[in-house]
Amino acid sequence: MSSISTPLADSAIMLRRNLKHSMRNPVTVFNSVLFPIVIMVMFVAVFGGAFATGESKYIDYATPGLLVMAISYGLGATATAVNDDMTKGIINRFKTMDVSRGAVLTGHVVVTTVRCMVACAAIVAVAFAMGFDPDASALDWLGAIGLLLLLSFAAGWLTVALGLAAKSVESAGLATVPLIMLPFLSSAFVPADTMKAGVRQFAEYQPFTPIIETLRGLLTGTHASNGDVAAAFAWCAAFAVVGYLWAVSTFKKRA
Numbered sequence: 075m076s077s078i079s080t081p082l083a084d085s086a087i088m089l090r091r092n093l094k095h096s097m098r099n100p101v102t103v104f105n106s107v108l109f110p111i112v113i114m115v116m117f118v119a120v121f122g123g124a125f126a127t128g129e130s131k132y133i134d135y136a137t138p139g140l141l142v143m144a145i146s147y148g149l150g151a152t153a154t155a156v157n158d159d160m161t162k163g164i165i166n167r168f169k170t171m172d173v174s175r176g177a178v179l180t181g182h183v184v185v186t187t188v189r190c191m192v193a194c195a196a197i198v199a200v201a202f203a204m205g206f207d208p209d210a211s212a213l214d215w216l217g218a219i220g221l222l223l224l225l226s227f228a229a230g231w232l233t234v235a236l237g238l239a240a241k242s243v244e245s246a247g248l249a250t251v252p253l254i255m256l257p258f259l260s261s262a263f264v265p266a267d268t269m270k271a272g273v274r275q276f277a278e279y280q281p282f283t284p285i286i287e288t289l290r291g292l293l294t295g296t297h298a299s300n301g302d303v304a305a306a307f308a309w310c311a312a313f314a315v316v317g318y319l320w321a322v323s324t325f326k327k328r329a
Contacts (some may be wrong), residue, residue: 106148107193111200117263118204134208134255136161137201138289139262142282144193145226150250152186156237157246179234179321186230187199187223209295218292221306227286228310229253231317238324248282249311255329256282281309 114136122132159178167172190206196208210218233250240246259277260266266277277283284305291298 087145094268106151106189107144107196110140110144110147110193110197113143114197114200115204131144131205131207133201133204133206134294135290136263137197137208137295139257139260139286140197140201141194141222141260141289142225142260142286143231144197145190145222146254146282147195148186148190149229149253150247151189151232152182152230153240153246155248156234157243158239160238161243179305182234182237183227184313186233187226190226190229191223194226203319208293211295214292214295218289219225220283221289221292221310224307225313227314228317231321232313233317235317235320235324238321238328247256247278253263256280257286260286262286281313285309 103307105216113235116131117140118136122136125132125135233253236249240249259273260278260280260283262282266274266283269277284302287302288298288306292300
């Protein structure tokens with residue numbers, strides 16, 4: 075077998091393993107897929123009438139932010155799974171089986187991406203059921219899907235790094251809390267310019283706001299500013315590069 079096909083085959087095995095673990099864990103399924111839907115119903119059906127977002131329906135405004143929130147809610151399971159592999163000696167067992175080290179990390183990142191995209195698909199389906207009426211072309215939809223894929227992949231690497239750096243499974247889960255909270259302190263649910271001073275500046279310059287605004291522009295047909303688009307891709311690239319380098323470095327030290 076070639077030097078390229080071996081890591082790919084190992085990565086596919088790790089992907090199947092992690093998918094099975096995810097499907098067998100009801101807490102992971104609930105937190106990753108079902109809980110974002112619960113949040114969506116609560117914000118749109120319960121609080122939506124109190125939020126002033128302009129002329130558009132609130133569901134149209136909130137859906138892009140809820141898509142990003144769905145991605146962030148699926149990250150805790152990745153961090154705990156990675157840390158669990160490290161602390162229980164599974165990695166050492168893989169080493170004796172001559173499994174590619176990179177495949178272990180790649181498997182976690184890919185299953186995170188798959189899980190996040192399933193959660194996003196569920197959010198879109200429920201949004202349509204609640205009256206979501208996007209004004210997006212086929213090209214806009216492709217752009218939105220591509221950005222969600224990029225964010226899921228980048229956040230996956232960052233989360234793997236957090237899981238490897240944590241000292242215990244519990245602390246690994248807590249390490250992802252800031253990523254879960256960031257969508258709530260962004261323009262996901264209300265425009266940033268309606269917030270109080272201090273919070274408004276944080277919302278405007280934090281990583282998820284330009285990503286949400288870019289998605290909102292694609293799905294509503296209004297198109298985001300060039301600054302938001304550039305910032306969205308820059309933040310995703312930064313997450314991916316920092317997460318990858320941090321994860322690989324920590325893995326080499328701990329494995």
